[in-house]
Amino acid sequence: xxxxxxxxxxxxxxxxxxYSEALLQHLAxxxxxxxxxxxxxxxxAASFDAILYQVGNNGFHDFVYQTALRHPGMVVMHExxxxxxxxxxxxxxxxxxxxxxxxxxxxxxxxxxxxxRVRRLETxxxxxxxxxxxxxESARGVIVHSRFMQGQIExxxxxxxxxxxxxxxxxxEADRNAWRHKLxxxxxxxxxxxxxxxxxxxxIAESLRAFRRVVRLTPNARMILVGEPHAELPIxxxxxxxxxxxxVRVLGFAPMEDFVGYMGACDIVLNLRYPTxxxxxxxxxxxxxxxxxxxxxxxxxxxxxxxxxxxKVPVGAGEEDLIFEYLNLLVSRPEVxxxxxxxxxxxxxxxxxxxxxxxxYAEALGGAAPRPLAPDLQPPPPAPHPAPAPDLPPPAxxxxxxxVETHRTRLAKTLEMIPPGGPCDRILExxxxxxxxxxxxxxxxxxxxxxxxYGTLGRVDHKTVITADGEPFECDIDLFDAEKDRFPYPDAxxxxxxxxxxxxxxxxxxxHLVSEANRILKPGGHLVLTTPNIAGLRAVAAILQGYHPGFxxxxxxxxxxxxxxxxxxxEYTPREIHHLLENGGFEVTxxxxxxxxxxxxxxxxxxxxxxxxxxxxxxLRSDGIYAVGRKIAALRERYPEWLYS
Numbered sequence: 001x002x003x004x005x006x007x008x009x010x011x012x013x014x015x016x017x018x019y020s021e022a023l024l025q026h027l028a029x030x031x032x033x034x035x036x037x038x039x040x041x042x043x044x045a046a047s048f049d050a051i052l053y054q055v056g057n058n059g060f061h062d063f064v065y066q067t068a069l070r071h072p073g074m075v076v077m078h079e080x081x082x083x084x085x086x087x088x089x090x091x092x093x094x095x096x097x098x099x100x101x102x103x104x105x106x107x108x109x110x111x112x113x114x115x116x117r118v119r120r121l122e123t124x125x126x127x128x129x130x131x132x133x134x135x136x137e138s139a140r141g142v143i144v145h146s147r148f149m150q151g152q153i154e155x156x157x158x159x160x161x162x163x164x165x166x167x168x169x170x171x172x173e174a175d176r177n178a179w180r181h182k183l184x185x186x187x188x189x190x191x192x193x194x195x196x197x198x199x200x201x202x203x204i205a206e207s208l209r210a211f212r213r214v215v216r217l218t219p220n221a222r223m224i225l226v227g228e229p230h231a232e233l234p235i236x237x238x239x240x241x242x243x244x245x246x247x248v249r250v251l252g253f254a255p256m257e258d259f260v261g262y263m264g265a266c267d268i269v270l271n272l273r274y275p276t277x278x279x280x281x282x283x284x285x286x287x288x289x290x291x292x293x294x295x296x297x298x299x300x301x302x303x304x305x306x307x308x309x310x311x312k313v314p315v316g317a318g319e320e321d322l323i324f325e326y327l328n329l330l331v332s333r334p335e336v337x338x339x340x341x342x343x344x345x346x347x348x349x350x351x352x353x354x355x356x357x358x359x360x361y362a363e364a365l366g367g368a369a370p371r372p373l374a375p376d377l378q379p380p381p382p383a384p385h386p387a388p389a390p391d392l393p394p395p396a397x398x399x400x401x402x403x404v405e406t407h408r409t410r411l412a413k414t415l416e417m418i419p420p421g422g423p424c425d426r427i428l429e430x431x432x433x434x435x436x437x438x439x440x441x442x443x444x445x446x447x448x449x450x451x452x453x454y455g456t457l458g459r460v461d462h463k464t465v466i467t468a469d470g471e472p473f474e475c476d477i478d479l480f481d482a483e484k485d486r487f488p489y490p491d492a493x494x495x496x497x498x499x500x501x502x503x504x505x506x507x508x509x510x511x512h513l514v515s516e517a518n519r520i521l522k523p524g525g526h527l528v529l530t531t532p533n534i535a536g537l538r539a540v541a542a543i544l545q546g547y548h549p550g551f552x553x554x555x556x557x558x559x560x561x562x563x564x565x566x567x568x569x570x571e572y573t574p575r576e577i578h579h580l581l582e583n584g585g586f587e588v589t590x591x592x593x594x595x596x597x598x599x600x601x602x603x604x605x606x607x608x609x610x611x612x613x614x615x616x617x618x619x620l621r622s623d624g625i626y627a628v629g630r631k632i633a634a635l636r637e638r639y640p641e642w643l644y645s
Contacts, residue, residue, distance in 0.1 A: 001366055002032045002047065004073075006064045007054035009037040015282045016056040016078055018256075022168055026358035029585070029633035031365065039063035045071040050365045055135065057081055057277075059088035068135060074365060075139040077132075079279040080152035086131040091118075106133045130277075132156055143364055146301030149278040163364040167280040169352035171289040171345070173575075174264020177614055183224070183249075183265060187614045190221040190331040193266035195259065196283045198225055198250075200233045203272035203297065203319070210323035212242050218331050221247060226262045228253040263287060267337055267615075268330050269294045272323070274315040276300035285352060291345035293330050293337035295323065308343035338615070355587055355632065409595040410530070410624055411436055414500055417590060417626055419526050421446035425495040428452060428520070430482065430513075431502040434465045438473035446496070450489075455479025457488070483509045487516045494520050500530040503580075504568040511643065514584035515635045527586055527629045532596050534571035536623045537604035544607075551596070551623075574620040576642070577627050583637040586629025596624035 005027075007020035027033060031050075036043060039062075045051065051073025053064050065085060068075055090099035096119045104112035107129050117123050136142070136158045144150050145167040153162055177187055185191060192211065198204060204225070214221050223244075229235055229252065239248050254262060263269065269287040276299050284302070287294050288309060296302040298312035305312075311326050313319055330337040415436055421427060425446050429437055432451030441449045451463070459479040467473050478488055483506050497517045503510055517527050532551045533539070539549035552568045572580070574591055581588050611618045 001049045001362075002034070003365055004043065004045070004048040004051045005033055005035045005054075006052065006067055007035070007037060008056075008060040008064070009035070012060045014056060014058065014060040016054050017060065018282060019078075019168065020054055022170065022354055023358060023361070025636075026354045027361055029636070030358055030362040036063075036067075039066075043067065043071075050074060052076065052361075052365065054078070055082070055085075057084045059085065059092070061085055062089055065089070065135065069138055072138045072140050074141045074143060075135060076143040077149060077153060077278075078145070079277040080132065080149060080156070081127060081130045081277040082135065083125060083127040083129055083131045087125050091125070102131060102134070103129060106131050130156065141364065143361070144278070145280045146278065146304050148301045148304065152278050163360070165357055165360040165364065166352045167282075167285060168354045168357040169285040169289045169348035170282070171349055171353075172260045172264070172286055174261050174290060176264050176616075179261040179265035183222075183262075185222065185265070190218060190268070190334075191266045192221070192223045192268045192270065192327065192331075193263060194223070194225045194227070194270045195263055195287070196227045196281070197230065198227045198233060198235060199230045201273050201275060203270075203274060203315075203323075204233060204235065205238060206320045207270050207272060207323060208238060208242055208244065208248070210320050210327060211248070212244055213324045214327045214331060215244065215247050217328060221331055223248045224262060224266070225250045226252075226254050226259060260286060260290075263292065264290055266292060267334065268292065268327065270323075271295065271302075272297045272313060273302075274299060276302070285348060288344040288348045291341035293340040294344060295326055306343075306347055308340070309347040310344060311340070407597060409598050413594050413624075413626060414498075414528070414530055415439055415444070417628055418444055418498065418528050419496060419628070420444050421495055423447035426450065426493060427496040427498065428489070428494050429498045429500075431500065432475070432477055434463055434475065437475055438465060438467040441473070442467060442469075449475055450494075451475050451477040452482075452487075453477050453479055454481060457481065457485045482506070482513045482516075484512065487520055489520045491519055492522045492525075494525060495522055496526045496528065497521055498528045500528070502531075503529065504531045504571050505566060507569045510570075510580070511583065511638055511640070514580060515638065518585045518631060518635050521631045523631055525631050526589075527581065527584075527631070529577060529581070529625075529627045529629070531577065531625050532568065532571045533574060533593050533620070533623055533625045535573040535575075535621065536593065537607045537621045538623055539571075540611075540621075541604055541607050544610075572625065574625050574627075577625050579640065579642055581627060581629035583635075583640045583643075584629070585631060585633040585635050587632045588627065589630050590626070590628040591620070592626050593620045593622035594624050594626055595622065 008014050008017040010017050010021055024035065051071055053068040053073055054076045055061055055064055055068065056078050086102050087099065090102065100112060100115040100119065103115035111129055114126055118125050136156055139160065141161045142153050142158060143163045143165055144153060145165065147164060150162050150164050180187065194204060194207060211223050225235065235250055239245055251262065263286060269292045271281055271284040271287060271294055274297055278300055280301055284294065284296065294310040295313055296305065296310050298314045303312060313322050422445055426448040427440050427446040429440065429451045432453060437449060437451060440446050457480040461477040461479065462474065463477055464472050464474045480488060497520065499513065499517065503513065506513065521527065534549055543549045550568055550571050552566065554567065556567055574593060578588050578591055608618055
């Protein structure tokens, strides 16, 4: 399916421009896209199967709106009011007659009469008139981000198909303590933030009055306001009149990196507003993605967020009191704020991730299947994992027995997380030592099992082991260099590829392995990856005490001094493995940590205490990383900047 995509893009200072930039990265692998971000680019509607218009209520979207009227398509309505956009297309261009006509078209004679008063400068434009009629009459379908907006579009008279697709959520990264240091704050000072254009409708006056009451109980509490001030809201005089100058700072407009950094420094974020026209908030979704405790107004689309993702404040009588009560709760009991933030981050990561949003867009545009992959991306429902966990075959040598005993928990967990197969499924075990290889066929059900190992391309070793039930198991092991050679298998050949305790040994090009794994996997196939965790409690404790955090960082012994450990060239963090899989065209379906070696552990309670005090993530801190990625696209990024110099 060939799709024309109309939207402003950065550097346009439009939230929808940022939205489109994120969405396009995930939509591009699913449909054949051509992007139109200005009126200058020639457009031939006949060349496309579908047209998608991202429409917002400001002048950045003038070319989108005008093209949508000439060439009807699927319209994304980010809010239910376009009066600002229509005023920009008419009044600001000196075409008062067009403004009057549009008002009459949308609201009849009373609206025309009011528009004439606006022309005579007796009053300002009445933004209660939505000005959406002409666009909705031409649209072939509408996409909205909430059930509230669905109701608004239906109330406006649209009878065509409406698709409710959640607004995508950014899961940004921000060093809380580094940005607090920039603000001259320590790790425990309560910090509340208000972000975005500082307009009166964001309930800033109510929030400041509530915060003044918080300060009376917690004098060290602080607030920052980050965003461009608004002429109708004199914030600095308000702060002085409330005697909050020592506790509140207005930081003004900030570039996105600083904007997210200041947000990351906060414990609590206020995202209140009234009235609403059904808009979603990119600022809110960034706050949730950062795992912040957030207060929202209980109106419009914001009322639909789950109760465990944010606290909701009804607008009206008692609003200021409830803002105070919520702030006081979260400031006085930081563990409640942290739990609320964790729930928020989990919700948006699962429901509002951009990959999920892009798939729903593709379906709304006509059920488009990813390209260049085969159309059937959805694998059959997985069968339940075998219970109990598959048995390990008896080790052949004393060295093998020692290795299995040291790594038994890891090997068992690896088997537990591998998706079961069937008689027609093929599985490849990279770096095959034959410890778990027989179980892939005999207990997980794969009809064809292949192994591979480092060596000269073209050579094949044939290995036999005795399984747990005493039967021989035979497997061919292909030799090649996983960082340099093209893997000796056809495209889309395997249902599952195992890469267990291998990637940490690579010296030059780990993404070559990931890209080749993608190539040889079927659409919907799985890459199972395990590796040591360089961000585990053991590693953190080691580096804080002056030791190397890696498991096997030492050079190998010279010949004749015993069997060397296989050196680790680079160990990874769970976050890096997540990035690695996503860059490789995989959707991460499972990411957790667990045992790496079955050895006694020292006490790491002090490390946990340190992480908790500085509000650092205490999850995914065990010694081994266990991840499963499902192939949803071709390779996305061959040389990601985070991995390659």
